Amino acid sequence: MSTGEYKSARQQGFLLCRHCHSLHSLEQQHQRCDVCQTPLHSRMEHTLQRSWAFLIASVICFFPANLLPIMTFKSFGSGAPSTIMSGIIELFSKGFWGIGLVVLVASIVIPCLKIIGMLTLLLSLKFHWRTSARQKTWLYRGVEWVGRWSMLDIFVIAVLVALVQLGSLASISPGHGATAFAAVVILTMLSALNFDTRLIWDKYAPTDTQHHDT
Amino acid sequence: MMKTPTSSFIACHDCDLLIARTRLQKGQSLNCPRCHAKLFHARLNPIERGLALAITSLILFLPANLLPILSLSIFGQQQSETILQSVLSLYDGGLAIVAAVVLIFAVLVPGLQILLLTYITACLQFSIAGHYLRQSLNLYHTLHGWGMLEIYMIGTLIAVIKLKDIANLEPGLGLYCLAGLIFTTCLTNSLFDTQHAWQMVKQRRNSGEAQP
Ligand SMILES: [Zn+2]
Numbered sequence: 001m002s003t004g005e006y007k008s009a010r011q012q013g014f015l016l017c018r019h020c021h022s023l024h025s026l027e028q029q030h031q032r033c034d035v036c037q038t039p040l041h042s043r044m045e046h047t048l049q050r051s052w053a054f055l056i057a058s059v060i061c062f063f064p065a066n067l068l069p070i071m072t073f074k075s076f077g078s079g080a081p082s083t084i085m086s087g088i089i090e091l092f093s094k095g096f097w098g099i100g101l102v103v104l105v106a107s108i109v110i111p112c113l114k115i116i117g118m119l120t121l122l123l124s125l126k127f128h129w130r131t132s133a134r135q136k137t138w139l140y141r142g143v144e145w146v147g148r149w150s151m152l153d154i155f156v157i158a159v160l161v162a163l164v165q166l167g168s169l170a171s172i173s174p175g176h177g178a179t180a181f182a183a184v185v186i187l188t189m190l191s192a193l194n195f196d197t198r199l200i201w202d203k204y205a206p207t208d209t210q211h212h213d214t
Numbered sequence: 215m216m217k218t219p220t221s222s223f224i225a226c227h228d229c230d231l232l233i234a235r236t237r238l239q240k241g242q243s244l245n246c247p248r249c250h251a252k253l254f255h256a257r258l259n260p261i262e263r264g265l266a267l268a269i270t271s272l273i274l275f276l277p278a279n280l281l282p283i284l285s286l287s288i289f290g291q292q293q294s295e296t297i298l299q300s301v302l303s304l305y306d307g308g309l310a311i312v313a314a315v316v317l318i319f320a321v322l323v324p325g326l327q328i329l330l331l332t333y334i335t336a337c338l339q340f341s342i343a344g345h346y347l348r349q350s351l352n353l354y355h356t357l358h359g360w361g362m363l364e365i366y367m368i369g370t371l372i373a374v375i376k377l378k379d380i381a382n383l384e385p386g387l388g389l390y391c392l393a394g395l396i397f398t399t400c401l402t403n404s405l406f407d408t409q410h411a412w413q414m415v416k417q418r419r420n421s422g423e424a425q426p
Pocket residue numbers: 017018019020021022033034035036037038
């Protein structure tokens with residue numbers, strides 16, 4: 001593996017401030033950065049515990065988010081509540097394949113992939129899976145980049161609820177599934193945010209130090 | 215002195231690889247040889263451009279929030295919508311948390327980002343002391359990725375498609391301002407970054423130490 005020849009800043013006695021990207025000596029751990037005043041940590045503190053906690057919370061919210069109605073459309077007094085899935089099916093049945101696919105990807109596929117992606121990363125670190133660190137880094141970047149886009153359905157609901165307020169003629173009211181769904185999106189974003197990618201590469205560090213005689 | 219080793223190296227923020235510092239030409243960028251993270255981009259006049267974009271965004275922000283984004287007409291009745299109205303409707307519908315989420319990610323965070331960017335770039339461009347420069351840069355860095363105007367825009371378009379069978383929809387002036395605001399935000403993200411600003415803050419501090 002070519003990663004063996006690389007040395008991390010921590011192994012060489014350095015520490016990077018992730019806020020302002022200035023380099024410090026490792027002895028300044030837990031002190032404040034002299035440039036931006038944020039506390040210095042060679043690796044984020046309790047990163048795995050926090051990442052796990054947010055991920056588990058998001059999995060719990062995932063069920064009400066998909067089972068509870070996100071909104072109710074009423075026209076002339078009649079109408080049924082709709083969930084995320086029934087909204088997508090309705091788009092497909094009306095023939096809006098493209099937009100149905102966008103909503104399907106943003107509301108169901110992305111949250112699922114995010115949860116599976118974070119779970120893979122956390123489990124691979126916990127059980128020291130021998131997978132490529134580079135692949136894991138790209139997996140993390142994918143999860144991080146795509147994460148915010150699942151907020152799409154929340155904004156669709158926000159626009160619909162504001163626009164369709166025509167009394168008994170037609171009205172749309174929001175449902176509590178939306179609260180759970182917003183929670184899923186925010187919790188998965190926080191799970192990714194609290195994950196320190198440098199831990200992926202630290203796995204290769206022990207072999208470095210063993211061969212390195214001082 | 216301790217300063218020589220730390221200033222001759224940089225570390226990758228994604229994999230902690232220690233790399234010898236090299237001089238970059240304007241427009242060049244440096245990627246991590248191990249994980250390919252973008253470590254530094256020597257952008258052209260990032261402060262000047264950041265300030266110009268911040269002022270443009272500032273001008274667009276109020277109309278994008280106050281003017282109607284969409285108007286709907288059905289059976290002779292009309293209803294128009296602004297971002298703030300969608301927040302209020304969610305609140306009236308009993309979803310206070312979702313209303314807060316939309317308010318934060320579609321109004322407060324983007325607004326705060328624009329204000330912070332204006333303050334940061336103005337301080338650095340015109341060499342104003344800026345007592346809150348450090349805090350502003352930290353906050354700006356933290357807020358990165360939490361502004362979701364472009365997602366709100368796509369959400370609006372999906373709502374249009376969902377409603378176009380049953381009603382007539384007209385885009386409002388707010389929609390054009392919102393589109394402009396999203397354009398300037400994207401440009402800001404590609405032309406300005408906090409790393410360059412921090413370097414200027416460091417330089418200022420060092421020159422301040424040299425001549426007390
Ligand atoms: Zn710092």
